[in-house]
Amino acid sequence: MNTLNFKGQLVRLAVTDLETDTRLMIQWSKDSEFDRLLDTEPAYLRTHKQDKEWLQDHLKEMCTFMIHTLADDRTIGFIDLSGFNWAAGDASVGIGLGERVYWGQGYGTDAMRIILRYAFEELNLRRVSLTVFEYNPRGIRSYEKAGFKIEGRARQAVNRAGQRWDIIFMGILRSEWEAAQVVS
Amino acid sequence: MKINSQLFEGRYLQISAIDPDQDPQVEVNWTYDLDYSQEIMPDGPAHPLTLFEMKKQYEEWQKGAEEKRDQFNFGFHLREDDRLIGFMRVHWVSWTNGDAFLQINIGEPEMQTKYGAEAMRLALNYLFQELNVFRVGMTVPEYNLEKKSLCEGAGFVLEVNRKQACYREGRLWDRYLYGLLRSEFLNGLAEEEK
Numbered sequence: 001m002n003t004l005n006f007k008g009q010l011v012r013l014a015v016t017d018l019e020t021d022t023r024l025m026i027q028w029s030k031d032s033e034f035d036r037l038l039d040t041e042p043a044y045l046r047t048h049k050q051d052k053e054w055l056q057d058h059l060k061e062m063c064t065f066m067i068h069t070l071a072d073d074r075t076i077g078f079i080d081l082s083g084f085n086w087a088a089g090d091a092s093v094g095i096g097l098g099e100r101v102y103w104g105q106g107y108g109t110d111a112m113r114i115i116l117r118y119a120f121e122e123l124n125l126r127r128v129s130l131t132v133f134e135y136n137p138r139g140i141r142s143y144e145k146a147g148f149k150i151e152g153r154a155r156q157a158v159n160r161a162g163q164r165w166d167i168i169f170m171g172i173l174r175s176e177w178e179a180a181q182v183v184s
Numbered sequence: 185m186k187i188n189s190q191l192f193e194g195r196y197l198q199i200s201a202i203d204p205d206q207d208p209q210v211e212v213n214w215t216y217d218l219d220y221s222q223e224i225m226p227d228g229p230a231h232p233l234t235l236f237e238m239k240k241q242y243e244e245w246q247k248g249a250e251e252k253r254d255q256f257n258f259g260f261h262l263r264e265d266d267r268l269i270g271f272m273r274v275h276w277v278s279w280t281n282g283d284a285f286l287q288i289n290i291g292e293p294e295m296q297t298k299y300g301a302e303a304m305r306l307a308l309n310y311l312f313q314e315l316n317v318f319r320v321g322m323t324v325p326e327y328n329l330e331k332k333s334l335c336e337g338a339g340f341v342l343e344v345n346r347k348q349a350c351y352r353e354g355r356l357w358d359r360y361l362y363g364l365l366r367s368e369f370l371n372g373l374a375e376e377e378k
Contacts, residue, residue, distance in 0.1 A: 042280050087229035088351040126356070127348055152344025155363055157319055159281045164318075169344040169361065 008110035013065035028098025089126030214291040282318030
């Protein structure tokens with residue numbers, strides 16, 4: 001029965017520890033490139049209290065995990081599902097790898113594969129959505145590897161570093177995910 | 185647009201401040217129409233709202249308007265008899281990016297047919313010529329053909345097709361994201377003046 005053990009090939013997903021993980025998040029957010037990949041809010045240096053309160057407030061409506069490496073159990077990022085629409089079976093996934101040395105090596109894709117299995121086989125979702133900035137080609141590649149398809153782009157919706165950028169919308173349907181499981 | 189042109193006054197419609205004592209009750213009655221309640225709550229299941237929930241929502245919008253200054257909630261009234269027919273809602277403005285998310289919520293379908301285009305025009309004028317945004321986004325479910333043509337008529341471009349992201353009347357529907365850029369809005373105005 002227990003096929004989902006929150007473990008992939010490279011990482012496992014663990015629940016958040018409000019104290020230690022908040023410290024990590026604050027550490028990561030000093031990296032403004034990390035901040036600018038995350039969302040459209042201006043990069044900002046939050047206090048421990050602000051971050052902890054934010055996490056506490058959002059634990060109920062979100063489903064948040066920390067990403068740990070299997071090799072040495074290091075916490076390298078987070079992944080979460082939020083914005084659940086239970087009638088349509090839709091939710092949004094967000095992911096961030098705070099430890100830069102793990103970028104571009106399949107750790108994020110592995111975490112995404114675990115949370116997609118959770119979303120479709122346990123939460124009974126019909127689709128999972130995400131948005132990514134056009135200046136994040138590494139993210140886009142990773143999401144495509146996990147099975148997401150581009151559904152369109154909000155043109156020039158972000159203004160950063162003196163330039164306008166698109167927000168790319170991606171989605172994966174359960175039927176598409178299931179077809180990919182049969183192949184692999 | 186001239187500096188002395190009226191932003192809140194159209195030919196048939198007037199944009200007015202919310203009346204927190206009366207407007208929520210009027211709107212609660214509209215939410216039995218699930219097309220309407222899906223519009224005002226695009227990310228969740230459509231359901232009629234209680235007066236308590238609606239008032240709470242109004243308070244949140246008011247808070248967003250006063251404290252964060254990134255939300256706007258105004259009413260559309262008929263000029264001839266001051267009747268409330270709907271709302272213009274800017275759910276957020278990202279000031280750093282000049283990006284806004286707009287809803288035009290008209291209570292009764294026939295009012296939408298009659299006055300939707302003018303409501304849209306007034307809202308866009310306010311957004312582009314006063315709030316000075318660069319882009320306005322709107323979402324429309326696949327089944328809402330009237331809203332779709334309202335967006336397209338105002339020059340919005342279909343940007344994203346979120347497949348099967350909406351469930352109504354026993355089936356899944358796509359949800360569209362429309363976007364209108366400042367340059368497109370201004371070109372549209374220039375075309376009309378020719």
